[in-house]
Every structure is written in C-alpha cells, then in structure tokens.
Amino acid sequence: MLPDQQLLRIPGPSPIPPSVQRAMSQPMIGHRGQETSAMLKNIGPGLKRVFGTTQEVAIITGSGTAGLEAAVVNTVQPDDEVLVIVTGAFGDRFSKICEAYNIHTHRLDVEWGTALNPTEIKQYVQTHPKIKAVFSTYCETSTGVLNPINKLAEAVREVSDALIIVDGVSCVAGVETKMDEWGIDVMVTGSQKAFMLPAGLTFIAASERAWEIIENNERPRYYLDLAKYRDNLLKDTTPFTPALSLLFGLEQVLNLMAEEGLEQVYERHTLMMNMTRAAFKALEIPLLTSDADASPTVTAVQPNDFDAEAFRKVIKKEFGLSVAGGQQHLSGKIVRIGHMGYCSPADVLQTISAMEIGLMKIGKNIELGKGTAAAQQIYLNQGVLV
Amino acid sequence: MLPDQQLLRIPGPSPIPPSVQRAMSQPMIGHRGQETSAMLKNIGPGLKRVFGTTQEVAIITGSGTAGLEAAVVNTVQPDDEVLVIVTGAFGDRFSKICEAYNIHTHRLDVEWGTALNPTEIKQYVQTHPKIKAVFSTYCETSTGVLNPINKLAEAVREVSDALIIVDGVSCVAGVETKMDEWGIDVMVTGSQKAFMLPAGLTFIAASERAWEIIENNERPRYYLDLAKYRDNLLKDTTPFTPALSLLFGLEQVLNLMAEEGLEQVYERHTLMMNMTRAAFKALEIPLLTSDADASPTVTAVQPNDFDAEAFRKVIKKEFGLSVAGGQQHLSGKIVRIGHMGYCSPADVLQTISAMEIGLMKIGKNIELGKGTAAAQQIYLNQGVLV
Numbered sequence: 125m126l127p128d129q130q131l132l133r134i135p136g137p138s139p140i141p142p143s144v145q146r147a148m149s150q151p152m153i154g155h156r157g158q159e160t161s162a163m164l165k166n167i168g169p170g171l172k173r174v175f176g177t178t179q180e181v182a183i184i185t186g187s188g189t190a191g192l193e194a195a196v197v198n199t200v201q202p203d204d205e206v207l208v209i210v211t212g213a214f215g216d217r218f219s220k221i222c223e224a225y226n227i228h229t230h231r232l233d234v235e236w237g238t239a240l241n242p243t244e245i246k247q248y249v250q251t252h253p254k255i256k257a258v259f260s261t262y263c264e265t266s267t268g269v270l271n272p273i274n275k276l277a278e279a280v281r282e283v284s285d286a287l288i289i290v291d292g293v294s295c296v297a298g299v300e301t302k303m304d305e306w307g308i309d310v311m312v313t314g315s316q317k318a319f320m321l322p323a324g325l326t327f328i329a330a331s332e333r334a335w336e337i338i339e340n341n342e343r344p345r346y347y348l349d350l351a352k353y354r355d356n357l358l359k360d361t362t363p364f365t366p367a368l369s370l371l372f373g374l375e376q377v378l379n380l381m382a383e384e385g386l387e388q389v390y391e392r393h394t395l396m397m398n399m400t401r402a403a404f405k406a407l408e409i410p411l412l413t414s415d416a417d418a419s420p421t422v423t424a425v426q427p428n429d430f431d432a433e434a435f436r437k438v439i440k441k442e443f444g445l446s447v448a449g450g451q452q453h454l455s456g457k458i459v460r461i462g463h464m465g466y467c468s469p470a471d472v473l474q475t476i477s478a479m480e481i482g483l484m485k486i487g488k489n490i491e492l493g494k495g496t497a498a499a500q501q502i503y504l505n506q507g508v509l510v
Numbered sequence: 511m512l513p514d515q516q517l518l519r520i521p522g523p524s525p526i527p528p529s530v531q532r533a534m535s536q537p538m539i540g541h542r543g544q545e546t547s548a549m550l551k552n553i554g555p556g557l558k559r560v561f562g563t564t565q566e567v568a569i570i571t572g573s574g575t576a577g578l579e580a581a582v583v584n585t586v587q588p589d590d591e592v593l594v595i596v597t598g599a600f601g602d603r604f605s606k607i608c609e610a611y612n613i614h615t616h617r618l619d620v621e622w623g624t625a626l627n628p629t630e631i632k633q634y635v636q637t638h639p640k641i642k643a644v645f646s647t648y649c650e651t652s653t654g655v656l657n658p659i660n661k662l663a664e665a666v667r668e669v670s671d672a673l674i675i676v677d678g679v680s681c682v683a684g685v686e687t688k689m690d691e692w693g694i695d696v697m698v699t700g701s702q703k704a705f706m707l708p709a710g711l712t713f714i715a716a717s718e719r720a721w722e723i724i725e726n727n728e729r730p731r732y733y734l735d736l737a738k739y740r741d742n743l744l745k746d747t748t749p750f751t752p753a754l755s756l757l758f759g760l761e762q763v764l765n766l767m768a769e770e771g772l773e774q775v776y777e778r779h780t781l782m783m784n785m786t787r788a789a790f791k792a793l794e795i796p797l798l799t800s801d802a803d804a805s806p807t808v809t810a811v812q813p814n815d816f817d818a819e820a821f822r823k824v825i826k827k828e829f830g831l832s833v834a835g836g837q838q839h840l841s842g843k844i845v846r847i848g849h850m851g852y853c854s855p856a857d858v859l860q861t862i863s864a865m866e867i868g869l870m871k872i873g874k875n876i877e878l879g880k881g882t883a884a885a886q887q888i889y890l891n892q893g894v895l896v
Contacts, residue, residue, distance in 0.1 A: 126770070126778070126852070127769045128527040128528060128530075128766055129527070129852070129856075141513075380514055383513045384513050392512070443855070443856040444854075466512070466514070466515070467512075468829065469829070470515075470830075470860055470864045473860055473863035473867075474859055474860035474863070476863075477856075477860070477862075477863050477885075477886060478856045481859075481886050481889055481890060484886075492886045493879030494883075496879045496882045496883075500863060500866055500867050500878040503867055504867060504870055
C-alpha cells in the first residue's frame with residue numbers, strides 16, 4: 125500500500141475535488157460582512173437547481189441528522205400522527221427522531237434491499253387519515269436502494285394531504301431531484317455525499333404548503349427553526365454562525381456542477397452504477413437490490429461464498445481502498461461501494477480491478493479482469509446495461 | 511470526463527501526495543533562521559540514503575537541466591575531452607550542454623530504446639585516453655530505458671580514471687541507487703519525478719575523487735558552483751535563497767519514503783513496471799524496450815496498428831488521463847506511461863483499464879480486460895513477470 129493514498133469508495137464521506145479543497149482553505153472572513161452575503165447570493169440559485177425548487181434552500185451548519193430532525197420538528201405539529209417508511213438504517217433514524225419527540229409514529233418496514241411500494245403506502249395512508257406526514261428515504265444508504273419518491277408523492281396525494289418528507293442525504297446532487305414537479309414537501313440532504321464536501325452542512329427546502337404548516341407549528345424549536353434560515357437567506361445572511369470554509373467549498377462545488385452540467389452529473393452517476401453492477405454480475409457475486417431499485421450513488425453486494433469483512437480488510441490493506449460493510453442486521457453480510465460525487469468511471473474501473481485482486485487474495489477463484497471487462501463494455505455502450 | 515480530475519501518468523511531473531501538498535502550503539519562514547537550518551539538517555540523511563552516498567547532496571533551486579549543467583561546469587576542466595553516451599533525448603541534452611561550453615565532446619549514440627553497452631564504452635574510453643569524464647543517463651525518460659550505470663562504472667574504471675557522471679532525473683528515488691558502492695562520481699536528479707514534488711529543485715552529489723577535481727577546476731561558475739552548496743550545507747544553510755515551499759515538501763517526501771521503506775519503494779516501482787509491461791504484452795502492443803533494458807519508472811509502447819496521438823487524445827478526453835508521446839524522431843510514434851513516485855499498483859490498474867477503453871474508442875479491436883487481467887496476475891505473483 126502506498127503511504128498517503130486513500131481510495132475512498134464508501135457511501136460518504138466522499139472524496140473532495142482539489143479545487144474545492146483549495147477553496148475551503150481560503151482565509152476566514154467575517155460572516156456578517158458583504159463578502160459572505162455575496163457568496164450566499166451566489167450559492168442560492170445553484171442549490172435550488174439541484175433541489176429542483178423555486179423555494180429557498182436553507183443551509184444549516186450540522187450533519188445530515190440535524191437536517192432530518194429539522195424536517196421533523198418544523199413540520200410535525202404537537203398532535204399529528206406520522207408515517208415513517210423504513211427501508212433501511214436511515215428510515216429507521218427518521219422513526220427514532222419522531223419517537224424521541226413522542227410523536228405518534230406509524231412505522232412501515234420494507235425488506236432491506238427492496239424499494240418502497242407506492243400503492244401499499246397509499247392504502248396505508250388512506251386507512252389512517254390522521255397521518256399528517258409521510259417520511260421516506262430517497263436513497264437508502266444502508267442498502268443502495270433508490271426509492272421512487274416521485275411515485276410515492278403522486279400516490280399519497282390521491283388520498284391524503286399528508287406532507288411528503290424525504291431524506292435525500294446520500295443521493296441529491298447525484299440523481300435527478302425535481303422537488304416542485306414531483307410534489308415533495310420537504311427535502312433534506314447533506315454536504316458529504318454527492319455534494320463532494322466534508323460533512324458539516326445540511327440543506328433543506330420546503331414546499332409552499334409545507335411552509336404554511338411550518339409557520340403555524342407551535343412545536344418548540346430554536347437552532348433548527350427553518351423560518352429563521354429562510355428569513356435570513358432572503359436578506360443574504362444566516363441566523364447563526366455558518367461553517368464558512370464549507371460555504372467556500374460549496375460555492376466551488378456548484379461551479380463544478382455547472383461546468384459539467386447537472387444532466388451530465390446524473391448520467392455519470394447512472395453510468396457508474398451500471399458499470400459497478402455489470403462487474404458484479406459478470407463475477408457472479410449477488411447484488412442486494414434489483415436493477416429497478418438500484419441507486420446511482422451506492423451499490424451493495426451480498427456475497428454467498430466469501431467473507432465480506434475479510435474482503436474489505438484485504439483491499440484496504442493492499443490498496444488503501446475503503447468500501448463499507450453492512451449496518452444493523454446486515455452487518456458482516458454485505459459490502460457497499462460508494463460511487464458518488466467526485467468519482468469518475470475511471471475510478472470505478474480502478475475500484476473493480478483492485479477488488480478483483482482482493483477476491484483472489486481471500487481465496488475466491490474468479491476469472492481476473494472479467495468484472496473489469498463488463499464495466500468497460502458498459503462504458504463503451506454509453507452506460508446501457510447489457 | 512469529471513471536471514477537476516487529472517490522472518497524470520506522464521513521466522514527470524508526477525502527482526503530489528496530499529501530505530506533501532499540505533506541507534508545501536506552510537507559511538513562509540526566514541530562510542536564514544533556525545527553522546530552515548533544522549529542516550536542512552533533517553533532510554540531509556534522507557537524501558544521502560536515496561543517493562546511496564555518504565557525501566553531501568547539494569540542493570539547487572532549479573530544474574533538472576540546471577543540475578546537468580552543474581555537473582558539466584564543475585567537473586570538466588577547460589582542456590578536458592568528454593564522452594557523452596546518448597541513448598535518447600536526455601543524453602542529447604548532456605551533449606548540448608557540453609557543446610555550449612565548447613567542450614571537446616565525443617558523442618556515442620545508441621539506438622533509442624536500447625541500453626548502453628558497457629563493454630563498448632570501455633573500448634571507446636580505452637582508445638581515447640584524453641576523455642576525462644563519461645556522461646550517461648540512468649533512466650532515459652524519452653524511451654523508458656534504464657542504463658546499467660553500475661556496470662558502466664565498473665567497466666570504465668578498468669581502463670580509465672574518467673569520472674562517471676550520471677543523469678538520474680527520471681528514476682532516482684524510484685530505483686535503487688548506490689552511488690558510493692557502484693563508483694558513480696556525480697549523480698544528478700530532480701524533484702518532479704520519483705521525488706513526488708513539483709519541479710524546482712535539483713539534487714546533485716559528487717564522489718571524493720570528483721570533489722578533488724571540482725575544487726581545482728578553474729572553469730568560471732557562480733550560481734552552479736557545487737562547492738558553495740556543499741560548504742553551506744555543512745553549516746546547515748544554502749548559498750542562495752532556496753525554494754522554501756519545495757523544501758517543506760521534500761522533508762515530508764523523505765518521511766513518506768522512510769514510512770514505506772526504500773526497499774519497498776523500489777519493489778513497488780518494479781511491480782508497476784511489470785504490471786504495465788504484462789498488460790501491453792497481453793494486448794499484443796509492442797513495447798519499445800526489452801525486459802532487460804526497461805525502467806521501473808516509465809514504459810514506452812510503440813503501436814504498429816493504431817495512431818499513438820489519437821490514442822493519447824481520446825484517453826485525455828474521456829478520463830483526463832495524460833500519458834506522454836514521443837520526443838524527437840519518435841514524436842507521434844510512441845506512447846510513454848509514467849509509473850513513478852506517488853503512483854500505486856491500483857493506479858496502474860486504473861491506467862490500463864482506462865487505456866483499454868481508449869483503444870476500443872479509436873477502433874483497435876482488443877479483448878476488453880485482457881491487459882488488466884495480465885497486470886492483476888503480476889500483482890498476485892508479487893511482481894514476477896510471467
């Protein structure tokens with residue numbers, strides 16, 4: 125292993141582009157001065173484009189969980205019932221936050237590795253009319269599932285006025301997100317995944333009808349009060365001291381996304397997903413999710429004839445290549461590969477070819493280069509799975 | 511192509527390790543103060559280990575060519591004749607420097623892609639007793655040849671007292687260098703190749719018998735006067751203002767080399783060479799040099815059925831992957847891949863797998879993954895070519 129080389133392919137934090145790293149190392153400035161205001165003014169439109177909304181996108185200094193909590197405490201009124209769809213560890217987190225506030229929480233568990241079923245949710249909401257908000261996860265980081273939140277919103281709307289509240293932490297900016305068009309009421313994401321930044325910022329936007337509820341919600345809150353963030357943003361400032369270096373970085377991240385083009389960014393993520401999936405199929409290593417349910421940002425594989433943890437250890441030791449293991453009941457049973465943010469098809473080829481060596485090293489007899497070749501073929505097919 | 515991603519696989523400059531980049535961004539300090547003296551004291555032993563010498567290694571602010579010129583003006587006395595062995599563009603440079611000083615220069619051209627023949631040089635020196643110095647290149651960057659400088663020194667010593675002066679710019683710190691043991695009189699290298707730094711420093715060491723000549727050499731010189739560097743180094747300082755940020759970086763580079771272990775560094779380079787060569791052999795793309803003459807730091811291939819420049823363009827466009835073309839009469843005819851310094855076997859796999867796509871893109875019909883598999887097999891064989 126080469127000292128000082130980290131090949132970071134976990135599903136977040138993701139690597140930081142050099143120009144973002146440079147931007148973040150700018151000297152501190154006053155956060156109440158004109159320069160910070162100008163920066164916030166500059167950041168706003170880019171963030172809105174990524175969220176697919178005309179609403180303000182609040183920038184809270186905090187990790188993704190702070191954003192999830194903000195979604196809960198701002199939208200759920202004291203006597204509301206809510207539905208939390210749990211497709212993995214991060215759906216579970218939404219549920220835990222609701223429980224911490226003693227909110228009457230309906231929990232709908234979906235088998236890990238499978239996407240939610242909009243029809244099933246629609247029926248549940250229809251038979252439980254007191255539900256005022258439906259919490260869901262866009263990409264479930266713990267399984268690599270991308271939930272069909274557009275169809276979820278559409279289905280729920282047919283039978284209920286419940287708000288559609290989405291945790292988009294591990295995919296927004298890596299997959300298309302059209303909050304307004306799809307009727308998503310609250311969307312939350314974090315800085316350390318497809319946003320190519322260190323953790324420390326969480327972004328959150330709300331729909332018009334969500335804002336009506338937020339403004340009239342009497343639940344106590346202070347630091348996570350979304351109205352404070354929106355009202356300050358409209359004056360190009362922040363309610364509390366912002367993590368300035370991350371804002372410097374965010375401004376450059378949005379420049380990079382504009383340079384590549386958002387459509388291209390999303391296509392690249394889909395390409396990287398398909399390359400990764402094709403490689404494991406060629407190597408006959410089972411994928412946790414179906415093609416239809418798979419997320420463009422993270423791929424989980426579920427080995428049936430080798431030790432996931434031994435595999436992770438050997439590629440870390442040989443190449444400094446980090447991939448993630450499973451969480452909760454999937455601990456030790458799956459391997460999760462992040463391909464998001466500052467990650468290219470060439471990085472995916474590197475990851476796969478190094479993993480092939482890792483497989484041989486732990487005694488799994490594969491045909492060397494077979495997974496790599498399958499991924500190369502996908503690249504040559506312009507991303508189309510064959 | 512991912513904005514802000516450069517896969518730099520030219521034979522120098524090479525990528526900078528993150529910890530070295532951070533070290534170089536330290537604030538400036540006074541170059542006549544205690545901190546700079548402490549740094550120079552700390553750097554000295556590490557540089558000597560890399561050169562395989564107990565002599566002081568001068569650190570000159572300048573590019574490699576300044577180091578080559580320093581070698582000439584310090585060692586060649588006004589009436590001396592010299593022999594320059596030209597195995598490529600950088601041997602040619604030594605010869606041009608000698609000619610610029612109107613030095614009586616014997617030039618011995620070797621076919622590009624082939625290593626020098628010590629016996630032939632020995633015979634030449636024996637029949638030209640006025641030759642006082644033999645100039646040679648260790649790794650010829652323009653062809654990827656590693657000349658057997660240990661055997662050269664041994665052969666010449668048998669018949670002459672001529673100094674053995676070596677340009678080691680593109681390999682020292684990537685291949686074993688035992689200056690004292692091998693009887694090399696002057697060794698020059700630069701910062702931007704296996705030393706993992708930006709260009710801007712050249713390192714040069716001289717043997718005891720070279721110092722005797724240097725001290726008595728009346729050739730005019732000032733900035734490149736090696737005695738000034740040595741005398742100042744012995745007082746932990748420099749004769750002229752040093753490129754401090756590069757010294758900060760050099761200190762950290764030597765830490766990284768110590769952490770990995772010099773033997774491991776050299777083994778890694780040999781492994782990367784063998785992986786690269788095995789890949790091209792598997793793809794049936796001709797290598798410019800024989801296995802025996804190949805350098806662990808750079809590999810040249812000579813395509814016989816595709817356009818080298820079109821290939822370079824497509825991998826740059828698709829992946830931001832830079833490899834070098836040919837120089838002088840090999841311009842447009844070869845492709846040179848650098849695998850030195852901050853470069854790992856995983857980087858070699860990435861380079862090869864991306865190049866395979868590039869070959870398909872320009873219409874060469876290869877079996878995808880075949881080169882990658884050959885390189886992977888070498889890795890699993892612990893570097894042994896099969």
